[in-house]
Each structure stands twice: as structure tokens, then as C-alpha cells.
Amino acid sequence: MRASKLALFLVIACLAVALLAKPAKPRERLTIRVGFLMVKNDPFLRAMLGYVTTAPAVDIALRRIDKERLLDHVDWNITWLFPQCDEALTSGNTGDLLRDYEVDVIMGLPCAKTAVISGASATYFNIPLISYAATWADFSDKSRFPTFARTVGSVSQMARALIKFLNFFQWNQIAVLYTDDKERRKCYNINNELQDQNAATSGKSLQFNYIYSIVKNITDEAMNDFLDQVALQARIIIACFDNDVDKRRFMLLAHDKDMTNNEYLYIMPDYAPKENAATIWNSTTLINNISDERDNDAREAFRAAIIVEWNTLREDDLADFKTEIPKLMRLPPYNCTTDCNWPDAHYGSTYSPYMHDAMYLYARALNKTLQQDPKQYRNGTKIRENCEMTFTGVSGEVIITKDGERLPNIRFEGFDANGMREHFGLIRTSQDEKAVQMLELNNPYTLESVWTSRGGQKPLSVPICGYAGDNCPVSFMHQYFALVVSVSTIFALLLILVAVLIAYNFYGRIQRKRLENSLWQIDNYELIQIDTAQSISSSEQSVKTTSTTHSLPSLFRKQTAKNGRWKFCYRRKELVAVRKHNLSLQFNHDDEAEFRAMRALIHDNVNQFHGLSYDATGNLSVWKALPRGSLRDVLEKKTISLDWFFKFSLIRDIFEGIDFLHNSALRVHGRLTSKSCLINDRWQVKLSDYGLSCIRNVEKLPSKGMLELHNCTP
Ligand SMILES: *[C@@H]1O[C@H](CO)[C@@H](O)[C@H](O)[C@H]1NC(C)=O
Ligand SMILES: *[C@@H]1O[C@H](CO)[C@@H](O)[C@H](O)[C@H]1NC(C)=O
Ligand SMILES: *[C@@H]1O[C@H](CO)[C@@H](O)[C@H](O)[C@H]1NC(C)=O
Ligand SMILES: *[C@@H]1O[C@H](CO)[C@@H](O)[C@H](O)[C@H]1NC(C)=O
Ligand SMILES: *[C@@H]1O[C@H](CO)[C@@H](O)[C@H](O)[C@H]1NC(C)=O
Numbered sequence: 214m215r216a217s218k219l220a221l222f223l224v225i226a227c228l229a230v231a232l233l234a235k236p237a238k239p240r241e242r243l244t245i246r247v248g249f250l251m252v253k254n255d256p257f258l259r260a261m262l263g264y265v266t267t268a269p270a271v272d273i274a275l276r277r278i279d280k281e282r283l284l285d286h287v288d289w290n291i292t293w294l295f296p297q298c299d300e301a302l303t304s305g306n307t308g309d310l311l312r313d314y315e316v317d318v319i320m321g322l323p324c325a326k327t328a329v330i331s332g333a334s335a336t337y338f339n340i341p342l343i344s345y346a347a348t349w350a351d352f353s354d355k356s357r358f359p360t361f362a363r364t365v366g367s368v369s370q371m372a373r374a375l376i377k378f379l380n381f382f383q384w385n386q387i388a389v390l391y392t393d394d395k396e397r398r399k400c401y402n403i404n405n406e407l408q409d410q411n412a413a414t415s416g417k418s419l420q421f422n423y424i425y426s427i428v429k430n431i432t433d434e435a436m437n438d439f440l441d442q443v444a445l446q447a448r449i450i451i452a453c454f455d456n457d458v459d460k461r462r463f464m465l466l467a468h469d470k471d472m473t474n475n476e477y478l479y480i481m482p483d484y485a486p487k488e489n490a491a492t493i494w495n496s497t498t499l500i501n502n503i504s505d506e507r508d509n510d511a512r513e514a515f516r517a518a519i520i521v522e523w524n525t526l527r528e529d530d531l532a533d534f535k536t537e538i539p540k541l542m543r544l545p546p547y548n549c550t551t552d553c554n555w556p557d558a559h560y561g562s563t564y565s566p567y568m569h570d571a572m573y574l575y576a577r578a579l580n581k582t583l584q585q586d587p588k589q590y591r592n593g594t595k596i597r598e599n600c601e602m603t604f605t606g607v608s609g610e611v612i613i614t615k616d617g618e619r620l621p622n623i624r625f626e627g628f629d630a631n632g633m634r635e636h637f638g639l640i641r642t643s644q645d646e647k648a649v650q651m652l653e654l655n656n657p658y659t660l661e662s663v664w665t666s667r668g669g670q671k672p673l674s675v676p677i678c679g680y681a682g683d684n685c686p687v688s689f690m691h692q693y694f695a696l697v698v699s700v701s702t703i704f705a706l707l708l709i710l711v712a713v714l715i716a717y718n719f720y721g722r723i724q725r726k727r728l729e730n731s732l733w734q735i736d737n738y739e740l741i742q743i744d745t746a747q748s749i750s751s752s753e754q755s756v757k758t759t760s761t762t763h764s765l766p767s768l769f770r771k772q773t774a775k776n777g778r779w780k781f782c783y784r785r786k787e788l789v790a791v792r793k794h795n796l797s798l799q800f801n802h803d804d805e806a807e808f809r810a811m812r813a814l815i816h817d818n819v820n821q822f823h824g825l826s827y828d829a830t831g832n833l834s835v836w837k838a839l840p841r842g843s844l845r846d847v848l849e850k851k852t853i854s855l856d857w858f859f860k861f862s863l864i865r866d867i868f869e870g871i872d873f874l875h876n877s878a879l880r881v882h883g884r885l886t887s888k889s890c891l892i893n894d895r896w897q898v899k900l901s902d903y904g905l906s907c908i909r910n911v912e913k914l915p916s917k918g919m920l921e922l923h924n925c926t927p
């Protein structure tokens with residue numbers, strides 16, 4: 214019994230404990246009403262940030278919020294309104310959200326000019342305002358927009374990054390082309406910020422040589438007009454387009470004007486790459502499956518472009534996220550049908566990652582706010598302050614400052630020869646908005662390799678020869694080309710002429726020497742011996758007739774008999790005395806020079822030297838033969854009596870002959886004897902047997918043959 218009592222007591226006790234342990238009341242569930250202001254069915258904005266390509270990003274974010282149990286006791290009531298980019302509609306819809314729907318937060322706001330209207334209302338009601346696409350710099354002003362936060366970077370950060378980028382590469386003169394769609398005004402704002410920030414640095418870092426805007430209709434004429442003007446004013450061009458298709462059109466027009474060469478650089482700022490940005494030159498992917506067959510030109514042209522954009526995740530990494538969006542869009546609560554059939558609605562929008570991150574950011578900020586003070590969940594300022602955080606979102610690493618500003622990293626990329634993107638480097642924005650931003654080159658790129666696909670040369674803000682190409686001093690060669698050519702031609706001709714003259718002279722001298730040598734070189738067959746030649750009897754007769762006293766042949770025969778060294782011949786019908794030397798000498802140049810000199814001697818008292826020949830016995834010297842023989846022959850003849858006048862004239866002849874020889878090239882006679890003093894038929898003495906020093910050096914003369922003066926001068 215006691216046991217049953219005890220058991221009953223235990224059961225009652227347990228029931229009591231269970232009743233007492235029950236919480237006082239369950240935690241109150243909170244319904245958060247979210248109002249979205251969006252753009253729908255705008256063909257220009259659909260793929261970028263339109264409703265049907267963006268809305269499900271919110272559901273994906275809510276999934277993550279659930280998974281992380283961030284707001285377990287929160288129910289979501291979401292309202293989508295579509296004021297487009299219309300000011301009146303935006304004003305009205307903002308009022309609807311705040312008054313009728315009593316929203317706790319307003320999100321969306323893709324159009325800059327209308328976002329300001331919502332911002333003003335949100336400020337008045339102190340309702341948080343979180344944008345995924347409003348980039349206007351004005352929203353950074355927290356005195357005007359204390360409840361505003363965003364997951365997209367502001368235009369001022371883009372402008373700062375651009376200026377940093379330009380300064381880094383020392384480009385200080387630029388031109389700007391921007392399009393203005395009058396709605397989102399992305400490029401309009403970038404240009405404004407560039408000007409403002411440059412002015413803030415007292416305008417020293419940049420000089421804007423030319424600024425051109427194309428409003429609404431981006432015609433070929435307008436772009437061509439800009440290109441024509443800019444050719445004379447800049448080489449570094451910031452070309453900002455609201456639309457990728459226009460980027461490609463512009464680059465093709467520049468290509469057609471040969472303005473995509475290595476001199477030009479087009480810097481294209483943007484916020485986020487679209488799905489097709491990797492091949493922006495490819496018309497098929499860019500323009501809804503329509504190829505215009507200019508892809509090669511476009512790919513070529515984009516090598517002159519550098520894209521400066523937020524450093525988001527790669528398209529590949531976003532592919533799962535972006536392909537899920539159209540799938541979710543066709544399910545409840547969207548039940549999208551016709552709107553989702555557009556070709557560009559098959560993929561998540563460019564800004565859908567920012568939408569995801571905006572929703573997640575708000576949830577985190579709300580979580581924090583609820584922890585601090587659950588009553589403050591509609592306090593816009595507090596929520597904005599609690600947005601200060603860092604997390605990994607779909608758009609990359611999300612860093613939000615206390616001001617609710619996203620700090621983006623900005624990358625700059627080029628295109629290689631195959632048209633593929635090259636990721637060159639990063640410009641990091643810092644927590645301190647004013648802090649200097651760092652430009653980092655992505656390994657393995659170097660400052661030089663950034664320009665590899667452009668011929669390796671960094672483009673200059675001002676080309677070396679100026680924009681019009683007329684600033685370079687004309688080079689000497691260029692200016693005086695014709696003169697230089699003609700002068701050098703004349704000079705070359707003169708050189709050739711001189712060479713020819715020298716060669717001719719040289720050849721002439723060789724020829725002359727050969728000719729002169731031929732004068733003293735006598736072929737043996739020219740010498741016809743008197744003893745043997747029968748045919749010369751007529752010549753004998755003729756010689757005989759010119760002689761006065763003697764029968765010449767008989768005299769010669771006598772002499773020949775007397776002196777075996779001599780023989781008498783006819784050479785060219787002239788009587789010559791031929792002396793055998795019994796030597797076979799080879800003559801050198803000096804010898805030949807002497808023979809030529811001897812051949813050239815002409816004087817009344819010097820016997821003519823005919824030359825040298827040779828036969829089986831060796832060298833022969835050939836002299837003119839004189840009929841009266843030598844002075845010795847005459848003196849030995851007793852029949853001839855010599856008077857003083859006659860003797861004097863003989864002595865004078867010898868003297869003059871010697872004098873002449875001494876003043877000639879021979880300088881000496883060398884073997885003057887009475888035998889070498891020949892006498893012609895007019896009793897004139899002619900010195901013979903001179904020269905031939907080479908022969909004389911070898912030949913030994915009998916000493917008695919030497920001149921005995923008493924013989925000559927009896
Ligand atoms: C905030 O999030 C944490 C998880 O990160 C969760 O434990 C906490 O309960 C949340 N606070 C509120 C108020 O929901
Ligand atoms: C969302 O809020 C609106 C207005 O407050 C209300 O009419 C609507 O029924 C709510 N929807 C849900 C699902 O609670
Ligand atoms: C601009 O484009 C619109 C629509 O495409 C067209 O109606 C209008 O005539 C164009 N304006 C000019 C100036 O070309
Ligand atoms: C352009 O893109 C399409 C589709 O991705 C592809 O089939 C085509 O080969 C590309 N064109 C060139 C020139 O790469
Ligand atoms: C592009 O064309 C190909 C083949 O012609 C087709 O399969 C594809 O669905 C088209 N894509 C779009 C977006 O129209």
C-alpha cells in the first residue's frame with residue numbers, strides 16, 4: 214500500500230513539476246513585412262536587375278536564413294510593387310508601402326533618380342531602406358539618408374578606383390564618353406563623381422581633355438562623332454556604357470576608324486559582369502542568338518579595352534545560383550508564365566547576387582537589433598548601424614561599413630589574343646573611405662605583361678608626336694631624303710670612278726712595262742745571221758751602197774773571226790752586233806728597269822742598244838752595228854792618218870757620250886775601252902757596250918780590254 218501511495222505521490226509530483234516547468238508564455242512570433250520596389254518587363258533592364266530575373270534571390274536568401282536559424286520566430290510577409298523608374302509611381306508606391314502595407318523595411322530601388330524619393334520618405338518614417346542596385350554617391354550622405362544601406366558599391370568608390378588606376382599608370386590627360394539612359398544613370402553618375410573627386414584633389418591629378426555624353430539614343434553617328442573628336446584630344450578614354458551591346462558597337466566603330474591600335478586605351482567601368490561578359494565581343498552570346506559575323510573584328514578591337522569592375526565571383530561560380538532563379542520564378546508564389554518566356558529571362562540577373570546579399574544583410578542586422586532591443590526592429594537608423602558586418606555572400610566577400618556602405622574590391626581586366634579575359638589586378642577599397650587605395654597586380658602579371666597583347670607598350674596619355682602626330686621634329690633623313698640619296702649616289706659614283714681610274718692606271722702601267730720590256734726583248738728569230746742568210750744579199754748591197762769606204766760584210770766577218778763573242782746579224786733590215794755572254798741569267802725588276810732605261814737612251818755619241826735575246830748559248834745583247842768598227846780598229850789601221858782637229862772631235866764625242874751617260878739613269882758606263890768606242894761612217898764616236906750591270910757583274914772581262922787612254926788620245 215505504501216508503495217502504491219508512493220507511486221501516486223510520484224505521479225502527482227511529476228505532473229506538478231511538469232505544470233510548473235511550462236514557460237510563462239511562448240515566445241511571440243514576429244511578422245516582418247518587406248516591401249520591394251522593382252522594375253518589371255523593361256527590355257533594357259530585365260537581364261540586369263528586372264523582377265523576373267531577380268526576385269527568387271530573396272527566397273534563396275530566406276533559405277539560408279532559415280538554415281542558420283537567424284530569425285526562427287519571424288514570419289515574412291513580402292510585397293512586390295513595380296513603380297519602374299517613374300518618379301510619380303515611386304513616390305506613390307513608397308507611400309502605399311508605408312501607409313497601407315505598414316512595411317518594416319523597403320528593399321529594391323534599382324533606379325537612382327527614384328530611389329532618392331523613396332529615401333526621403335524612409336528617412337521621414339525612420340524605416341530601413343536596403344538597396345541591391347542603387348549606386349548613387351548621394352546615398353553615402355547619412356544626414357540625408359540615415360536609414361539607407363546597400364550591398365552594391367557606390368559610384369564614388371568606382372570613381373576613386375578609376376582615378377587611382379589612372380594615376381598608377383601615369384595617365385593624366387583623358388577623355389570621357391558616357392551614355393545617359395536618364396533612368397539608372399550609372400555612367401552619368403560615374404562621370405559626375407570623376408569630376409567631383411578630381412576637383413576635390415584640386416584637379417591636379419587629371420586633365421579632362423574631352424567629355425561627351427550620348428543621351429538615350431546611342432546612335433552610330435554620335436559615337437563616330439566622339440571618335441573623330443577624341444582622335445585629336447586624347448588616347449586614354451574612359452568609355453562608360455549602360456549597356457554591353459553598346460560597348461561592342463562602340464569598339465567596332467573604333468576598330469573601323471583604326472582607333473584600336475596600340476596607342477589607344479578604352480577603360481570601361483562597370484559594376485558587375487553579365488553572364489556573357491567573358492566574351493563580350495561574341496555577338497551570338499551578346500545579342501540573343503543573332504550573329505552579325507563581326508566577331509573577329511570585335512575580338513580584335515577589345516584588346517584595346519580594359520574593364521574596371523566590381524570584383525564579384527566568377528560566372529562559373531554563380532551558375533548554380535543563377536540557373537535556379539528562373540526555376541523558382543515559375544513556382545508559387547510567383548507562378549510566372551509569359552513574362553518568363555523572354556530569351557533573357559532564362560538566367561539570373563546581373564544584380565541578383567546583390568539582391569540575395571541585401572536580404573541576408575537585413576536578416577543579420579535584424580537579428581542583432583532584436584538581440585539588443587526587440588522594440589527597435591523598425592528603427593531604420595539602428596538597423597543601418599547594425600549592418601556593419603562582414604560575411605560571405607553570393608556577390609563575394611561582403612564588407613559593410615557602419616554607414617551601410619559596401620566596400621568593394623575593384624578588378625581590372627583585359628583581353629588576350631583569343632579574346633579571353635585576363636585578370637590583371639585589384640584595387641582594394643579600404644574601411645576608411647578617404648584612405649589611399651592600393652593597386653595590386655594579380656600574380657603572375659607584371660606592369661609590363663599587362664600590355665603583352667598590345668605589343669608590350671604601355672599607351673601614353675599624349676603620344677610622342679602629339680595627338681595630330683605633328684609634334685615630332687621631322688628627322689633629318691625624312692626631310693632631306695632626296696638630297697641624301699643623290700649626294701650618296703654621286704659619292705658612290707665618284708668612288709667607283711676613282712677605283713676604275715686607279716685600276717686603269719695600274720693596268721696601263723703593267724701594259725706599258727710589258728710594252729717597254731717588249732722593246733728590249735728580242736726574239737731570236739728576228740736576228741738573221743749574215744753568214745747563213747742568202748736572202749740578205751740584197752740588203753748587203755743596200756748597206757754596201759750607203760757605205761763609203763769599206764765592204765762592210767767583209768769587215769764584220771773579220772771582226773767575227775777575231776772575236777768569237779760577237780756576231781753580226783740583220784734585225785728588221787738593220788745591221789746589229791750581237792754579243793754572246795755565255796750566261797743564262799733570269800732578270801729581276803731592277804734589271805728590266807735598267808734595260809728599259811738603256812733602250813730609251815738617245816744621244817749622238819751613244820750607240821743604240823737594241824735589246825737582249827737568247828739562243829742555245831745563253832743571253833745575247835744586241836747593239837747597233839757601226840760599219841767602221843771600234844776606235845781600236847781605226848787606231849790599229851795604219852792607213853788612216855788623224856789630224857788634230859779630227860782627234861779633238863773624237864775626244865769631244867767620247868766626252869759628250871760619257872757626260873750623257875753619267876747624267877742618265879745608268880750613271881756610269883762601266884767598261885769603257887777603245888773597243889767600246891764605235892765609229893760610224895761619218896766618223897762620229899758612239900759609246901757602246903754600256904750598262905747591263907747584271908751581266909757585267911757575272912762576266913769576267915780580260916783586264917787588257919779596259920780603256921787605255923793613251924790609245925784613245927795618241
Ligand atoms: C540570431 O541568430 C543566432 C544564430 O546565429 C540565433 O542563435 C539567435 O537566436 C538569433 N537571434 C534572434 C533574436 O533571433
Ligand atoms: C501580408 O500583409 C498584408 C497587409 O498587411 C495582408 O493583407 C496580407 O494578408 C498578409 N499576407 C500574409 C500571407 O500574411
Ligand atoms: C530614339 O529612339 C526612339 C525609340 O527607339 C525613337 O522613337 C526616336 O525617334 C529616337 N530618337 C532619335 C533622335 O533618333
Ligand atoms: C560565340 O558564342 C557561341 C555560343 O556560346 C559559340 O557557339 C561561338 O563559337 C562563339 N563564337 C566565337 C567566335 O567564339
Ligand atoms: C540559340 O540557338 C540555339 C540553336 O539555334 C538554340 O538551341 C538556343 O535555345 C538558342 N538560345 C536562345 C537564348 O535563344
Ligand SMILES: *[C@@H]1O[C@H](CO)[C@@H](O)[C@H](O)[C@H]1NC(C)=O
Pocket residue numbers: 544545546547548
Ligand atoms: C500559383 O499556383 C498555385 C498552384 O500551382 C496556386 O495554388 C496559387 O494560388 C497560385 N498563386 C498565384 C498568386 O496565382
Ligand SMILES: *[C@@H]1O[C@H](CO)[C@@H](O)[C@H](O)[C@H]1NC(C)=O
Pocket residue numbers: 589592593594595598
Ligand atoms: C533609433 O536608433 C538610434 C540609433 O541607435 C537611436 O539614437 C534612436 O534613439 C532610436 N530611435 C528610437 C525611437 O528609439
